[in-house]
Amino acid sequence: MDTFVNIVSQPFTWGLLVGLFLVIMTWKLMRKDVAMLRSENARISTENKELQGHLNTQLKINSKGNEQLQTQLDELREQNENLRVNLNTVGQKAGRAEMRQLHLMETAVTVMREQAPGFAPAWERAMRDAENTHEAAQGGLKKLMRKVLPGGMSVPAIESRDDSEHEEA
16 A cells, blocks of 8 residues: 555656546547537438428429420410511501502592692692601501591691791692
């Protein structure tokens, strides 16, 4: 027992015991941390797999939706092209241009009846006015009115002019 007391009384022994105590405590804390990190790693791994599954599902849904939208867009483009071709064809049918010219002349003659003194210059002016009126009537409210009241275009809009123009004509 004397040797034991002698060994325990040495500073090296106390340093060794304190060092071993610290190593054992550090090792226990490390084991606890390693176990916690492994469980956290397993949780993150399963969560990652779930998120990848959700992402794959979402991408498949988006892919199907995009494919449907693309097919609808292609169909609408084809319909648009067909309608454009049909509209051009209808606009070019025989008789359409003649009806337009006849309508312009009718409008010009109506204006000429109101402004008759000098026929040739007045006729040209009336033809230009009728052309401008017809171009303006191709869109908007006038087009709607023309569809609702087909005879409404034959009555020209009388523009107010200076008295000097009436005297010259």
